[in-house]
Amino acid sequence: MNTSFYQYLILLLFSTIFQTEIVSAAEYPNDKVDIKPYGLLPKYRSFAFSPNSKHFAFIQRENNIDLFVVMNAGTQAVSAAFRAGTYKARNVYFATDKHVIIVGSKTQKHYQVRGKWENSKAFVYNIETQKLTTLLDNSCVERSQSKIKRCKSRTSSLFPGQSGLGRIIGLNKKSREVYMPAYSGLRKPHYDVYRVSLKTGKAKRFATGNASTIDWFLNEDGTVLAREDFSERTGEHLIYSKTSGEWELIYRNEADIPEFSPQAISQDNKRLFFTSFNENVFSMALDTGEITGPLFGQEGKDVGFIVTDINRKMESIRYSGFTPSYSFPDQKDNETYKMLSEYYPASSVYVEDRSTDNNKWLVHITGNDGAGDYRILDREKVKLQKILAEYPDIAAIGEIRAINYKARDGLKIPAILTLPTDPEKRKNLPLIALPHGGPASHDTVRFDWLAQYLTAKGYAVLQPNFRGSTGFGYELKNSGDGEWGKKMQDDVSDGIKILVKSGYVDPDRVCIMGASYGGYSALAGGAFSPELYRCVISIAGVSDLPLMISKTKSQNKSYSPIVKYWERLIGDPETEKEKLKSISPVNFAENFQAPVLLIHGKDDLVVPIIQSKRMLSALKKVDKVVELITLKGEDHWLSSSETRLALLQEVDRFLEQHNPAGTL
Structure with a gap:
């Protein structure tokens, strides 16, 4: 990029930024600190764009209640504000221009399952009909086994004691359906994929896994591309491809904890992407299992995660460290992010979402420039517009x-x-x-x-x-x-x-x-x-570390990855009992x-x-x-x-x- 033009963009960005900024910290002496603004959850959080950038959605905290809010991006008028029953608000994003996915969770007990679980669930809100619908509803299983057969409108085959029911791994735009993985069966649960209607919330089993299945990958029309299995008992880690129409084993390894796990699919549906020790990104060919890389990485920084769209197509790489940084496939996107990060050198700049045409970016600024706010970048107009602040009542920043x-x-x-x-x-x-x-x-x-x-x-x-x-x-x-x-x-x-x-x-x-x-x-x-x-x-x-690991073992199998993880980090309570006592x-x-x-x-x-x-x-x-x-x-x-x-x-x-x- 031409240097003088680059500097011009910075100046133009400065001249068009919203005028409502953080008040000088010196105006608020420490002897008048009010606890409440700090103790409250962020007033606004978890922002997302609709694909056409005409709406954005977020979670708003009012009187200790979380509301899911949909707002017109042009007029900033509120289109809808609603709750998800008794569920705690966790996330919100768009599936289509009119379908908003919201995710919540709550601590509860389940029928036939010992103890409590943090149960999550996804809902869809239709902007046009203003209807809120539960996706992949297992409420009948939660209530009573005797009611399962009489509850025709629910997905009664789901295993009751599971979390993560709000996860979506794909969207079929033509049929207006999403693909959601979940455990099926009551005695020997297996990890399957359900095809769920965005209109009714009703679900049908789409692909069947087994007790060792931990993940699935699909293309845009719902065709299954790959399945990942991991046996906790044997430590066998397997990846199967179905690009040829038949299941083919393309990767096999044995380890107490999987050395990696695929996170994304290439745009051409031919490769899976994964990180190695969170330092570099590699790819695996779906036809042969050949591993290529490292493809991306930055010295002294972890790969925070691979950013994907709703169909898990890789869009960018986000690195960790003191402040985030990104690698985009398009060099112009890298230049845009560089402009933003250099404009806020003392803060962290997160790219939360982008419109389908890539002209508008939703960014989150947090750090020395304030208590955190969300802004929309119009790349064509080179304009950065402030929307809302996470903590509007906090002005003084240490x-x-x-x-x-x-x-x-x-x-x-x-x-x-x-x-x-x-x-x-x-x-x-x-x-x-x-x-x-x-x-x-x-x-x-x-x-x-x-x-x-x-x-x-x-x-x-x-x-x-x-x-x-x-x-x-x-x-x-x-x-x-x-x-x-x-x-x-x-x-x-x-x-x-x-x-x-x-x-x-x-x-x-x-x-x-x-x-x-x-x-x-x-x-x-x-x-x-x-x-x-x-x-x-x-x-x-x-x-008490021995108690912690013993409790983990009682809730899982002794050979489960979570137990092995803690034993590696801390120690084995059976062979290193005295060591664990000595650091408790x-x-x-x-x-x-x-x-x-x-x-x-x-x-x-x-x-x-x-x-x-x-x-x-x-x-x-x-x-x-x-x-x-x-x-x-x-x-x-x-x-x-x-x-x-x-x-x-x-x-x-x-x-x-x-x-x-x-x-x-």
Whole structure:
């Protein structure tokens, strides 16, 4: 692209951008911080374009209720706003110009299935008829086995105890049907594909798999192209092709955990695309099984995921790291994204959706330029129009810095450091170490509601991407295997010590807080590095690792991939029982010096609340300062504004008592 013309586009973009921008952070001093805007879920989220770009849809939060909203893109008039019953809103996107797919979930029990499940379901909303219809409805199976035969309007063959019923793997535009995979049968469930009408929601079984089938790939008219099988018992990973009209085995391997899994199809329906260790993209020929690559990759960054359309056709590659980056097949698209990312150098720019003619892009901007907003880029007019802000009531943004530091063994640790808004108040600060969950996850340059609230109060916040984190290449992620409570914890401690040495942080005013794995890390910090911390906050944290893996085994088979995954990351409770005990905070309650706040959702199915209850009991037995806050009706992901706000209020109270930021 001509350089002068490129600069002209930047200037033109600046001149046409919406005028409603983020208010200066200096206008909001930290002593007037309001908890509510931070504790609430985003007011607007999960935006999507209709293929013709005439409408967009999103989820809007009003009075602790999620509404699915459809809006005219030209006039910005609301066409519809509705709920999906008692389901929590998870996602929204368009199947056609008039059919909006919405996905929700809820925690519930199922007939003939032990325990609770986070059951998801898809619905379709017709913009023209204004009718909401359930897709692939298994409600009769949920109610009672005796009613199955009498319920002719339901898909009664579905296995009751399954999640993921909202998944769509293809669209037939001619017949106005979508293809949805689901487990069929009550005794020996198998993973099949159902053809589901967008008009009625009724479903017919379209393709039959087996107990080992885990995925399907189809072309635009619904012809089956490939099937993926994985046997948990034998570890046999198979990929079959049906491009010749008959099933042909094109790939076979044996492993406890599949080395890869196809994610997309080529535009010509001849190849499958997959990632290897999340670092590079490869392709597999459907006629021969030949693997080619690497085709795409960026050093020091993971492939976040392969972006596809509703038929799983590859459209682009999105990379991770501190900020996202993309690889598009068309060089003009790469130039457009470069223009956007250079216009917002201190933020992350996500391409959420594109119109069919590729002229209009829906982008999400989050980071140092504000609390997150959605904009429409008109490429022809070179105009970027702001639609709505995720958090319209938050104006003050703490500075988000992407930093790197060396751990004690020399490994480079990428991290996010968020500082209070006033540059004059960035010395000798109180610090909250905030390790992320996962641990196969990572923190990025984005608006983080919890980190931003803490910096608004006057704290510095360190979010280390310790070893075991994704996003920054295979070496960092792989080096975390077997290092729970050890080197992974050292990475957090080393980051704190470096900030103290640099003068940013007061060593006597450091607390550690985290959720899920981050909650474990917080407890491990209190147990194994007690001299560092003034207080400890664990949200849905693991305290007893043998119990965690034993529970996982009881819910799955001992040879299942999820069990093997945790055994590889942490250890085998049968052969490494003493090791697991030695890194379980529940066994080291005596070591704690700092007061502890435990917070846990009652309906958490990922990390059951027993983990926090055991930690509470252990600490009380040795007369430590500890309290447990139970969030009624809350799951693992803090899906409710009401409970998220309650959590933030408890955190605020606890910090004010044990590590106040003070008047800065």
